[in-house]
Amino acid sequence: MSIQIPPQDYEYDVFFSYKRHPQMLDWTRRVYELFKFQLTLELGGIEARVFFDEREIEVGQRWPDELRGAIRQSKCLVCIWSPIYFQSTWCVSEWRSFLAREQALGANEKIQLIAPLKYHDGEHFPQEARDTQWRDVSEFTSSSPAFWSSRKALQLEDELKRFSREVAAIVQSSPTFRADWPIVEGSAMLRPTIPLAKL
Numbered sequence: 615m616s617i618q619i620p621p622q623d624y625e626y627d628v629f630f631s632y633k634r635h636p637q638m639l640d641w642t643r644r645v646y647e648l649f650k651f652q653l654t655l656e657l658g659g660i661e662a663r664v665f666f667d668e669r670e671i672e673v674g675q676r677w678p679d680e681l682r683g684a685i686r687q688s689k690c691l692v693c694i695w696s697p698i699y700f701q702s703t704w705c706v707s708e709w710r711s712f713l714a715r716e717q718a719l720g721a722n723e724k725i726q727l728i729a730p731l732k733y734h735d736g737e738h739f740p741q742e743a744r745d746t747q748w749r750d751v752s753e754f755t756s757s758s759p760a761f762w763s764s765r766k767a768l769q770l771e772d773e774l775k776r777f778s779r780e781v782a783a784i785v786q787s788s789p790t791f792r793a794d795w796p797i798v799e800g801s802a803m804l805r806p807t808i809p810l811a812k813l
Contacts, residue, residue, distance in 0.1 A: 656782035
C-alpha cells in the first residue's frame with residue numbers, strides 16, 4: 615500500500631478558468647497562449663506554469679478531483695468572465711475557492727489572488743464579481759478567424775502584455791503554499807435582476 619505525501623509547494627503559477635463554449639473556444643485558446651508567453655517573459659524567462667484544462671467533465675469521470683488539486687496547487691486565478699461563466703457550476707466553484715482563500719488570509723493582508731478578463735457585459739455578473747477590478751477586453755473579442763489578422767488583435771496583445779505584468783506581480787507575492795486551501799463547491803448563480811429602462 616503506497617502512502618500519499620501531500621504536496622509541499624505550488625505546482626502551478628496560475629489556474630486559468632473559463633467556460634467552454636464553441637463560439638469562445640478558439641479565442642480563449644489564443645488568449646491563453648499569448649498570456650502564457652507574456653507571463654513567462656514577465657517572470658524572467660522561466661516558463662510560466664499555467665493549468666489550462668481543455669477536457670469537458672463527463673458524468674462518472676474523476677476530473678473534479680484533478681481540478682480540486684490544481685486549484686489548491688495554483689498561486690492565483692485568471693478567469694475569462696462573461697454571463698455564461700457564472701452559469702457554470704465548476705467555474706463558480708473555481709472562482710469562489712480563490713475568494714475563500716483571499717478571505718482565509720485575512721482582511722489585513724489585502725491579498726489579491728483573482729485576475730479577471732472581462733469578455734462581455736458585466737451587468738449580469740453577481741455583485742461580488744461586479745465589485746472586483748477586471749481588465750476589460752470586451753472590444754477585442756471575436757469568433758471570426760479573420761480577427762487575428764486585424765488591428766484589434768494587436769490591441770488585444772498590448773492589453774495582455776499589461777495584464778501579464780499585473781498577474782506576474784500576483785504570482786511573485788503569493789502567500790506560502792498550504793495543503794488545506796479551501797475548495798468551495800457551489801452551483802451556478804442566478805442571474806441578477808436588471809431593471810428595465812423606462813420607455
